[in-house]
Amino acid sequence: METTQTTTQQDSLLERLFAHGHLLKTGVDGVYGRGGEMHDIIEAVDNYITRFGRDGDTEVMMFPPVMSRASVMKNGYMSSFPHLLGSIHAFTGNQQAYGAMMEDINSCCEWGHHLSMSDVVLTPAACYPIYPTLTGNLPEFGRLIEVASYCFRHEPSQDPARMQSFRMHEFVRVGAPEVVQAWREGWIERAQQFLQNLGLTLHVTPANDPFFGAGGRLLKANQKDQGLKFELVVQINPNDQDQGTAVISCNYHQDHFTSKYEIMTHDGQLAHTSCIGFGVERIVLALLATHGMKSSEWPAEVRKELWP
Amino acid sequence: METTQTTTQQDSLLERLFAHGHLLKTGVDGVYGRGGEMHDIIEAVDNYITRFGRDGDTEVMMFPPVMSRASVMKNGYMSSFPHLLGSIHAFTGNQQAYGAMMEDINSCCEWGHHLSMSDVVLTPAACYPIYPTLTGNLPEFGRLIEVASYCFRHEPSQDPARMQSFRMHEFVRVGAPEVVQAWREGWIERAQQFLQNLGLTLHVTPANDPFFGAGGRLLKANQKDQGLKFELVVQINPNDQDQGTAVISCNYHQDHFTSKYEIMTHDGQLAHTSCIGFGVERIVLALLATHGMKSSEWPAEVRKELWP
Numbered sequence: 001m002e003t004t005q006t007t008t009q010q011d012s013l014l015e016r017l018f019a020h021g022h023l024l025k026t027g028v029d030g031v032y033g034r035g036g037e038m039h040d041i042i043e044a045v046d047n048y049i050t051r052f053g054r055d056g057d058t059e060v061m062m063f064p065p066v067m068s069r070a071s072v073m074k075n076g077y078m079s080s081f082p083h084l085l086g087s088i089h090a091f092t093g094n095q096q097a098y099g100a101m102m103e104d105i106n107s108c109c110e111w112g113h114h115l116s117m118s119d120v121v122l123t124p125a126a127c128y129p130i131y132p133t134l135t136g137n138l139p140e141f142g143r144l145i146e147v148a149s150y151c152f153r154h155e156p157s158q159d160p161a162r163m164q165s166f167r168m169h170e171f172v173r174v175g176a177p178e179v180v181q182a183w184r185e186g187w188i189e190r191a192q193q194f195l196q197n198l199g200l201t202l203h204v205t206p207a208n209d210p211f212f213g214a215g216g217r218l219l220k221a222n223q224k225d226q227g228l229k230f231e232l233v234v235q236i237n238p239n240d241q242d243q244g245t246a247v248i249s250c251n252y253h254q255d256h257f258t259s260k261y262e263i264m265t266h267d268g269q270l271a272h273t274s275c276i277g278f279g280v281e282r283i284v285l286a287l288l289a290t291h292g293m294k295s296s297e298w299p300a301e302v303r304k305e306l307w308p
Numbered sequence: 309m310e311t312t313q314t315t316t317q318q319d320s321l322l323e324r325l326f327a328h329g330h331l332l333k334t335g336v337d338g339v340y341g342r343g344g345e346m347h348d349i350i351e352a353v354d355n356y357i358t359r360f361g362r363d364g365d366t367e368v369m370m371f372p373p374v375m376s377r378a379s380v381m382k383n384g385y386m387s388s389f390p391h392l393l394g395s396i397h398a399f400t401g402n403q404q405a406y407g408a409m410m411e412d413i414n415s416c417c418e419w420g421h422h423l424s425m426s427d428v429v430l431t432p433a434a435c436y437p438i439y440p441t442l443t444g445n446l447p448e449f450g451r452l453i454e455v456a457s458y459c460f461r462h463e464p465s466q467d468p469a470r471m472q473s474f475r476m477h478e479f480v481r482v483g484a485p486e487v488v489q490a491w492r493e494g495w496i497e498r499a500q501q502f503l504q505n506l507g508l509t510l511h512v513t514p515a516n517d518p519f520f521g522a523g524g525r526l527l528k529a530n531q532k533d534q535g536l537k538f539e540l541v542v543q544i545n546p547n548d549q550d551q552g553t554a555v556i557s558c559n560y561h562q563d564h565f566t567s568k569y570e571i572m573t574h575d576g577q578l579a580h581t582s583c584i585g586f587g588v589e590r591i592v593l594a595l596l597a598t599h600g601m602k603s604s605e606w607p608a609e610v611r612k613e614l615w616p
Binding site: 024025026027028031032033034035036039059060061062063064065066067068070071073078079082083084085086087088089090091092095098101102105110111112113115116117118119120122129130132133150152154156163164165166212213214 | 379
């Protein structure tokens with residue numbers, strides 16, 4: 001829905017997204033509805049990722065936005081990124097407990113202690129739910145899996161490129177170390193091509209994940225030194241002083257997940273994994289910031305890629 | 309992904325869905341991944357709902373799977389359905405608090421008190437986030453909104469028709485009472501046609517929502533007596549003794565939401581709302597149970613509706 005409000009380049013990107021009806025306010029920073037045109041663009045980018053990235057032997061697995069709590073305890077997410085995890089709690093009491101809770105709700109603000117931890121958390125990364133399904137011996141050439149879901153990270157922000165709830169679309173390669181490394185190398189070029197096809201200007205940079213606290217500093221440095229993660233960065237807020245926004249990232253996990261879930265090559269060695277993740281909303285924001293707020297006026301060659 | 313496991317009609321529907329690779333285990337009852345064929349069917353049903361239900365003046369709003377906590381407190385969901393709500397909590401402490409939490413995590417099971425309530429909850433019904441956006445005066449003939457999202461209800465179950473995390477796709481009519489009532493009446497026939505087009509046998513029945521506790525009994529009875537909710541019910545588990553599963557439901561909210569959010573007709577009267585909600589996975593389960601586990605072998609006329 002277009003509105004009659006006018007905005008200028010001086011307005012923040014978020015204000016322009018609201019004014020054009022692309023994002024809808026919900027009262028919470030980083031949690032937004034999507035208007036009809038925005039939804040169409042998101043779907044188009046999502047489908048383009050599939051067309052561009054799916055190979056002949058790609059297996060598809062899709063997961064809901066929640067996953068097993070036991071998995072994020074086991075895979076290390078809770079200890080490394082406790083500040084980002086969304087933990088799901090629920091009321092499981094009887095009529096009497098309900099009365100006590102409603103009394104607290106109506107008379108004060110703090111009522112979380114009336115709820116219990118459930119067995120689920122919000123999925124922090126689209127590929128996490130696949131690893132527990134891979135336990136055992138892989139086929140000879142490993143597996144290649146496409147997965148996408150809504151992800152959650154608890155970091156309320158007014159930067160539209162840092163939503164709390166957003167879509168991540170990934171391809172994950174699982175197999176012998178040299179197979180996984182070769183696949184990952186191939187994506188350094190391939191991912192740049194993806195963004196260039198969409199008329200986006202980017203640079204590639206080594207990166208690290210936002211590990212928590214004092215101990216996290218060492219983990220960040222190690223990850224960067226070993227070249228385990230690279231990101232494709234696009235300038236989304238041209239007037240900002242920022243370093244740009246990562247719209248695609250590629251992680252080489254080595255045996256981080258395979259050791260925890262006993263995922264083995266066909267000949268019984270510990271397998272490796274690597275994933276390439278596309279931040280769907282971030283790619284859409286880069287398109288809107290680069291080509292303008294009206295997708296009907298984007299360059300023909302970009303529109304042809306997205307709506308073939 | 310098809311597996312080589314063989315299953316019989318005597319196996320439970322859930323076992324057959326696992327064996328055919330349609331659903332993937334996650335370790336949590338009611339939270340499942342979807343295999344490639346299942347994902348294709350879900351997308352096809354979702355798109356069919358759009359084609360079937362969208363009228364010329366339908367506005368599209370899409371929301372992520374989380375929404376404002378303040379909204380579910382204000383709209384009455386927390387007090388009416390406290391046993392179903394998923395509340396999102398997060399760690400917001402410093403290095404010292406982190407140490408204390410990790411100690412509890414490693415030595416015992418109860419560590420929820422280290423987390424704080426966030427500003428968000430899991431969306432319980434797809435249409436809930438739209439009402440706060442509608443405050444003010446409507447256009448002369450009201451508005452018609454299409455909305456879809458993953459929804460969450462905390463009811464762990466091994467019945468595949470009662471997932472904790474599932475897709476709901478809705479159309480919502482907002483306007484003068486007589487406009488909303490006429491729209492709702494029209495859907496009684498139209499929703500039956502939708503299911504008949506897919507080769508499904510159904511019946512229509514008055515219904516109520518699962519209000520909590522002693523006070524809830526009265527609300528259930530009132531809702532049913534006033535004919536505010538009807539459901540379209542399909543037999544998904546043919547061998548079960550159950551009453552069938554509601555795959556589409558239509559709620560007439562009267563002024564429940566409009567009074568809370570001051571949503572007015574163009575001439576300043578309190579508006580009414582009604583919604584028709586499609587349970588996407590439930591419709592897919594009905595298709596699989598009725599036409600068989602392989603979508604390639606479904607009746608040609610059903611395939612033509614879904615993949616035109």
